[in-house]
Amino acid sequence: xxxxxxxxxxxxxxxxxxxxxxxxxxxxxxxxxxxxxxxxxxxxxxxxxxxxxxxxxxxxxxxxxxxxxxxxxxxxxxxxxxxxxxxxxxxxxxxxxxxxxxxxxxxxxxxxxxxxxxxxxxxxxxxxxxxxxxxxxxxxxxxxxxxxxxxxxxxxxxxxxxxxxxxxxxxxxxxxxxxxxxxxxxxxxxxxxxxxxxxxxxxxxxxxxxxxxxxxxxxxxxxxxxxxxxxxxxxxxxxxxxxxxxxxxxxxxxxxxxxxxxxxxxxxxxxxxxxxxxxxxxxxxxxxxxxxxxxxxxxxxxxxxxxxxxxx
Amino acid sequence: xxxxxxxxxxxxxxxxxxxxxxxxxxxxxxxxxxxxxxxxxxxxxxxxxxxxxxxxxxxxxxxxxxxxxxxxxxxxxxxxxxxxxxxxxxxxxxxxxxxxxxxxxxxxxxxxxxxxxxxxxxxxxxxxxxxxxxxxxxxxxxxxxxxxxxxxxxxxxxxxxxxxxxxxxxxxxxxxxxxxxxxxxxxxxxxxxxxxxxxxxxxxxxxxxxxxxxxxxxxxxxxxxxxxxxxxxxxxxxxxxxxxxxxxxxxxxxxxxxxxxxxxxxxxxxxxxxxxxxxxxxxxxxxxxxxxxxxxxxxxxx
Numbered sequence: 001x002x003x004x005x006x007x008x009x010x011x012x013x014x015x016x017x018x019x020x021x022x023x024x025x026x027x028x029x030x031x032x033x034x035x036x037x038x039x040x041x042x043x044x045x046x047x048x049x050x051x052x053x054x055x056x057x058x059x060x061x062x063x064x065x066x067x068x069x070x071x072x073x074x075x076x077x078x079x080x081x082x083x084x085x086x087x088x089x090x091x092x093x094x095x096x097x098x099x100x101x102x103x104x105x106x107x108x109x110x111x112x113x114x115x116x117x118x119x120x121x122x123x124x125x126x127x128x129x130x131x132x133x134x135x136x137x138x139x140x141x142x143x144x145x146x147x148x149x150x151x152x153x154x155x156x157x158x159x160x161x162x163x164x165x166x167x168x169x170x171x172x173x174x175x176x177x178x179x180x181x182x183x184x185x186x187x188x189x190x191x192x193x194x195x196x197x198x199x200x201x202x203x204x205x206x207x208x209x210x211x212x213x214x215x216x217x218x219x220x221x222x223x224x225x226x227x228x229x230x231x232x233x234x235x236x237x238x239x240x241x242x243x244x245x246x247x248x249x250x251x252x253x254x255x256x257x258x259x260x261x262x263x264x265x266x267x268x269x270x271x272x273x274x275x276x277x278x279x280x281x282x283x284x285x286x287x288x289x290x291x292x293x294x295x296x297x298x299x300x301x302x303x304x305x306x307x308x309x310x311x312x
Numbered sequence: 313x314x315x316x317x318x319x320x321x322x323x324x325x326x327x328x329x330x331x332x333x334x335x336x337x338x339x340x341x342x343x344x345x346x347x348x349x350x351x352x353x354x355x356x357x358x359x360x361x362x363x364x365x366x367x368x369x370x371x372x373x374x375x376x377x378x379x380x381x382x383x384x385x386x387x388x389x390x391x392x393x394x395x396x397x398x399x400x401x402x403x404x405x406x407x408x409x410x411x412x413x414x415x416x417x418x419x420x421x422x423x424x425x426x427x428x429x430x431x432x433x434x435x436x437x438x439x440x441x442x443x444x445x446x447x448x449x450x451x452x453x454x455x456x457x458x459x460x461x462x463x464x465x466x467x468x469x470x471x472x473x474x475x476x477x478x479x480x481x482x483x484x485x486x487x488x489x490x491x492x493x494x495x496x497x498x499x500x501x502x503x504x505x506x507x508x509x510x511x512x513x514x515x516x517x518x519x520x521x522x523x524x525x526x527x528x529x530x531x532x533x534x535x536x537x538x539x540x541x542x543x544x545x546x547x548x549x550x551x552x553x554x555x556x557x558x559x560x561x562x563x564x565x566x567x568x569x570x571x572x573x574x575x576x577x578x579x580x581x582x583x584x585x586x587x588x589x590x591x592x593x594x595x596x597x598x599x600x601x602x603x604x605x606x607x608x609x610x611x612x613x614x
Contacts, residue, residue: 051441051611051612051613054441054444054445055444055445055447056441056444056445056611056612057611057612057613058609058611075447076447076449079445079446079447080446080447082445084445086441086442086445087438087441088438090437090438090439090441090442091437091439091442092348092437092439093437094352094353095348102344103344103348103439104442104443104446105446106340106341106343106344107341107344107443107446107447107448107453108337108446108447108448109334109337109338109341109448109449109452110337111337113336113337113340152442
């Protein structure tokens with residue numbers, strides 16, 4: 001794909017902190033119009049990548065482009081077309097929500113001062129904060145703070161929205177609100193790049209995913225492509241696990257695993273009917289037989305490893 | 313028809329409208345920065361302190377002054393001493409007394425808080441990363457920050473001078489001004505000298521603001537930056553007092569602050585004044601350059 005069709009692209013993007021590779025030669029390709037879920041455990045380099053894309057951090061090596069404009073060199077020219085939320089909301093606690101947005105808007109040289117009040121009002125309305133516009137930021141709830149940060153990202157018409165962990169620390173209600181917002185933004189044709197360590201969140205809204213592990217991009221593609229990478233497994237419940245294992249061996253099933261009264265293996269190209277017939281033929285009493293494709297959750301854990309920060 | 317009737321209802325609300333243009337866009341950001349600076353409660357309290365000190369000094373000196381003749385009591389040593397004896401004769405001198413006393417600690421603190429907080433405070437709140445992704449532009453943001461610091465220096469210094477002048481005029485006699493060299497000039501000419509003295513102190517504080525700005529770019533803890541600036545000021549003032557260090561004294565950032573007393577003599581010792589202003593200019597330029605080099609090259613990790 002050319003840069004014309006990519007909202008975000010990078011080649012060999014690398015960031016090294018004191019000898020440690022935080023981001024290790026990643027090649028991002030985020031198609032325009034996509035909702036791209038940037039997945040990975042905490043500490044896998046997602047935020048550092050986003051900081052480099054936004055010109056906040058300088059890459060050790062490699063290049064990146066936002067909307068076809070190289071960053072960090074062209075950051076100032078392209079960023080007015082990009083809305084972003086990086087590592088949680090940050091505002092002046094002693095200012096009201098409205099004044100906070102006015103502050104950020106005033107810093108944007110390409111924004112029209114004439115339409116500022118209308119744009120701020122509209123952004124606050126969009127995230128449902130109109131009633132709290134005059135309230136001081138320090139009195140906002142966490143969910144309101146998060147929504148104000150999204151409002152800041154929507155002050156101008158954007159072509160790309162980058163959201164770093166937008167539901168971090170939110171209650172289920174707040175999470176749902178943010179998810180709805182992401183859907184609405186995407187429905188307007190804006191490319192959304194959303195990072196998360198929660199697969200469930202990404203699965204519901206994203207068309208594409210990139211999976212990070214210890215600074216490396218270990219998978220990138222559409223959700224169906226990710227699903228395809230998982231191998232289906234067959235599970236047989238039987239009293240005679242040992243005999244069943246022999247049959248599995250004869251059929252050449254890969255990666256068998258025995259439980260107390262179950263045995264599983266990768267299905268591969270073998271027909272489940274054939275396996276059942278072979279088991280019966282061998283005199284193994286089959287109590288139950290099922291074929292399961294791995295859930296995205298399992299695929300995700302398979303790609304990123306168990307638990308958080310395990311790779312550090 | 314519907315588009316026509318709707319147009320006034322939502323003027324340019326759905327898109328950015330036309331950009332503000334170079335000058336207006338920068339002015340808007342600068343004015344917002346000033347608004348943030350002067351509307352913040354903490355900063356208003358700082359200005360209140362700056363108002364309070366000349367007031368207290370004036371009242372204190374009035375109460376301490378022996379009735380009938382000059383001598384405002386024993387003032388501190390150094391630059392302030394010469395003015396104290398003149399105060400009883402002319403209230404205008406309260407301006408010089410207040411400025412020289414506040415230059416020891418109060419004005420440096422007021423400058424340190426604002427300049428130390430300028431970048432470090434934004435980093436601490438995390439608002440720095442949002443300003444940069446707006447995008448404000450790093451050099452532009454730094455320029456706005458420093459200009460606001462200069463405005464703050466001018467406002468704080470003039471508040472001291474004006475309050476001291478008013479209090480001096482109310483509490484002490486006013487008339488032709490007898491300078492430190494013994495010459496007497498008209499009240500008008502004396503007030504012009506008050507203005508120049510105040511501007512000289514403004515320049516000194518603006519230079520200190522540049523040092524503060526530079527330090528502020530190295531940390532995301534505003535309090536650390538403020539403390540570092542104050543340690544620097546006090547260390548410089550102490551070293552300046554030690555005779556053995558006389559050779560380095562002219563290069564200290566605080567050395568020329570009190571040189572404004574040259575303006576209170578005839579003829580005016582312009583060499584000293586220019587040396588002072590040159591020192592301020594060099595400090596401002598060097599530390600603005602350091603701030604720029606650091607701020608435009610460092611990762612924003614806050």
